[in-house]
Each structure stands twice: as C-alpha cells, then as structure tokens.
Amino acid sequence: MKTETSASAVLGSPLRINSLEIKNRIVLGPMAVLRPTDDGRPSNQSIAFLRRRAQGGVGLVFVGGAVASERAWNESPFFPNIRFDKDEFVPDLARMVVAVQEEGAAIFAQLFPSFGRMGVPRNGAHPIAASAKPVVMGATGFPDHVYVPGGRVTPPPDAATAADIKAVEADVVSAARRAKAAGFDGVEIGAHMCYFYSSFLSPLANQRTDEYGGSAENRARALRDAVAAVRAEVGPDYPVGIRMSVNDHLPSGQGADGFAEVARHIVTAGVDFISLTEGNYESMGQNVPSQSGNMLAHGEPQAFRAAVGGIPLFLSSTPDPQQAADAITAGHADATMLARQLLADPDYAKKVIGGREAEIVWCDHANSCLRRLMTNIPVACHKNPEMGHEDPEAKRATPLQNMFVWAAGNAFLMAIADKAAKAAPKPKH
Numbered sequence: 001m002k003t004e005t006s007a008s009a010v011l012g013s014p015l016r017i018n019s020l021e022i023k024n025r026i027v028l029g030p031m032a033v034l035r036p037t038d039d040g041r042p043s044n045q046s047i048a049f050l051r052r053r054a055q056g057g058v059g060l061v062f063v064g065g066a067v068a069s070e071r072a073w074n075e076s077p078f079f080p081n082i083r084f085d086k087d088e089f090v091p092d093l094a095r096m097v098v099a100v101q102e103e104g105a106a107i108f109a110q111l112f113p114s115f116g117r118m119g120v121p122r123n124g125a126h127p128i129a130a131s132a133k134p135v136v137m138g139a140t141g142f143p144d145h146v147y148v149p150g151g152r153v154t155p156p157p158d159a160a161t162a163a164d165i166k167a168v169e170a171d172v173v174s175a176a177r178r179a180k181a182a183g184f185d186g187v188e189i190g191a192h193m194c195y196f197y198s199s200f201l202s203p204l205a206n207q208r209t210d211e212y213g214g215s216a217e218n219r220a221r222a223l224r225d226a227v228a229a230v231r232a233e234v235g236p237d238y239p240v241g242i243r244m245s246v247n248d249h250l251p252s253g254q255g256a257d258g259f260a261e262v263a264r265h266i267v268t269a270g271v272d273f274i275s276l277t278e279g280n281y282e283s284m285g286q287n288v289p290s291q292s293g294n295m296l297a298h299g300e301p302q303a304f305r306a307a308v309g310g311i312p313l314f315l316s317s318t319p320d321p322q323q324a325a326d327a328i329t330a331g332h333a334d335a336t337m338l339a340r341q342l343l344a345d346p347d348y349a350k351k352v353i354g355g356r357e358a359e360i361v362w363c364d365h366a367n368s369c370l371r372r373l374m375t376n377i378p379v380a381c382h383k384n385p386e387m388g389h390e391d392p393e394a395k396r397a398t399p400l401q402n403m404f405v406w407a408a409g410n411a412f413l414m415a416i417a418d419k420a421a422k423a424a425p426k427p428k429h
Helices: 007-011 044-055 070-075 087-101 162-181 216-234 256-269 281-287 300-308 321-329 340-344 348-353 368-374 399-408 411-423
Strands: 015-017 020-022 026-028 060-063 106-111 186-191 240-245 273-277 313-316 335-338
Touching (some): 007 321, 007 348, 026 348, 044 087, 070 162, 087 106, 162 186, 216 256, 256 300, 273 300
Parallel strands (some): 026 335, 186 240, 273 313, 313 335
Antiparallel strands (some): 015 020
C-alpha cells in the first residue's frame, strides 16, 4: 500500500504527544504579540488572537510572551507579559484556554522563568545567567529589514549561584502547576535564544567550571533538573517539552551536533517533545530567516533525531507545506511550527489541509512585525489588516508609531542612523 505524502495528508494527520492527540501537525509557535493587560492577564485581544488561529485550523497553540516568575516580570525588555507566577492569574488563564480548546486546538504554556543574558537590570535587581557574558547583537547581521543602529551590547548578567539555579527551577515548577490548573494541555520550558536556560547549553555562553559547566552532561544539568522537577509535579501523562536552540551560528559557538548531544542528556528526565529554534540574538538573521527550510538545509533536525531517537521534534521556519511534509515523511521532524506566516494568514492550516495552497496569503518577510515587537509598538501585519485587532476594541498603533516603524525599516535612513551611532562618544562605566 502506497503511503500518501502530499502536504495535505501529512500535515493533516494526527500527532500524539504523551497522552494527548493533536488533530494535525501545524503548530502556532509562541510570539510576544498577545498584548495582555498591564497587570499581566490575558486581554480580550490576547484571547481573540489565539482563538482566530485556532479557528484557522492549527492543531496546537503555544502561548508566548509569558513569564513564569516575578524575576522575569521585573527584568523583561518588553511589557506587558502574560503571568504564570501567581495563583491569582489562574482564572484568567483558564478563560484563554477554554477559548482555544472550544475551537478544536490544543494549547500549551511556555514556562519562561528568566530573560537571562537579555534581562534588563531594574529596581536594584540584576539579571542572572550561566556566566557573566553579555549579548553582542549585530556582529553577524540582523534579519532582513531589521536594523539596530550601532548594534547593541547588553549589560553583563551576574553568574547564577547554585541557589539561584534551584530558585529558578522552583519558579518553573510552580508555573507548571498553575498551567495545569488552568487547563493547559501541556507545557514547554523555554531554553532558547539567549535566555536563562539557554545560557547553560553552549560553551559560547557557559564558562562555568562547576557541576553546571564544562561537559555536555554538566551543561545539560540545570535544564534536565528542571524537566525532572516539572515531571514530578505534573505526573507521567502530562505533556512536557523543551524549546531549544539548535545552533549558535557563530564562529566560536556550538553547532548542531553539540546541541543535540546536550539534548540527549536532557530528554532522560522525561521530555515528550522538543521545539527546535535556530540561532539566537547574536545570530538573528538565522533565527528569523527569509527562506523556508534553513534548518533542514543545515542538518539540525537530522542531528537531533540521531541523538534523541523518536521523541517528537517541532520544525521551525519552514512555511513551504510540501517541504515540511517531506521532512516529516523522511523522519527528520514530526510537526511544522510557524510564527510570522500565521500572522499573515491565520487560515494557513485550513488551506494547506484542504488542498487550497494557491489561496495562502504568504508572509513576505518584510519583518515590520518584528520591528514593532522590538520597539514595544502594537504588532500588526501589512499582509493581514485584521492582525492586531482581532478584538475590534484592541488599541491600535498611532500614525506616529506607524511612521516610526516604516523609518526603522528603511535601509537609507538606518544607514545614516548607524553611522551616527557608531561615531557617538561611548558612555563611560
């Protein structure tokens, strides 16, 4: 019997994650575009945005732009965030969960306990990471149409103590308990980009000499322990996953095989799936590519498959439906996880599964959404006029803000700004 390999058949087939069956293999990845209330609760716009993607046919929704600890709330570089750090937020989280599940999609919470190397010192507190190493943004280039004049170097974080690491772990466990109480179908622990747990995974950021540094097993320890603690909290049947960077894409960084080796040590603690994320803030052009399938071309899902066996892998940045389906058929991945494409067309999943690919509104990778996100301006999409006000009463960007977003994506203007920024006197510390 011939196996059906069309995009509609492969991406429309169900996927089991632990005890949960997801209706198809198209996943809405986490994005900080939900615009919660100022005190950190899901707003009507948060719920309307997620409900609309669920109506559009995705099988699974991840909630991003959320924090699992008061530390993360206080050090966040953008505001506001959805909060999982206090019991008082559980009823509002439950309202969001029900809205998505009513449309037939599963919903997972991303547990995000600290911004790590990207954290902002605030109110006398200082960010923590594996080592006191800042993030140097701009050295290897930004995504298309994204500019940061002069680049940016974050303040060096403090090196986390063993007690700090255990405190962060406790925050993750508490957030997992709240997510389950709110009705979320599963959780994932964020260990990607330049955030807290990701800072342990690669020698690029981890320069420790204790039990959390050095070997791949040691660099896996903090995240492995967090997974084990969450698993003990939520039980054996509840889906628990991790979101990991798969390649630093930097001359002194770690490649796919190194990250896969770290993952091999982590999954023994009870990981049900891995969301694969390319690059980090120091290699943002790789993290937010303009081509479909970069991750496959680099061999990163293949390296993870060899290291972790049959654990489900979520492939990112592959909006070409047949390319994603072929990767799943070949065994390199188990689902396709999309972000910008589902801003441009919330009905992408229905169109793919229904064999209507000719009707898809394609993301053009102009990245105006990313420029808005980076500057705390309400995110919108010029390919989808509905995006950003799925709730008709949602606040929109002002004309002045829209003009700023346009200017921030203009290569000529940004070249002038970059030259001026580089010529300006550097602040003394």
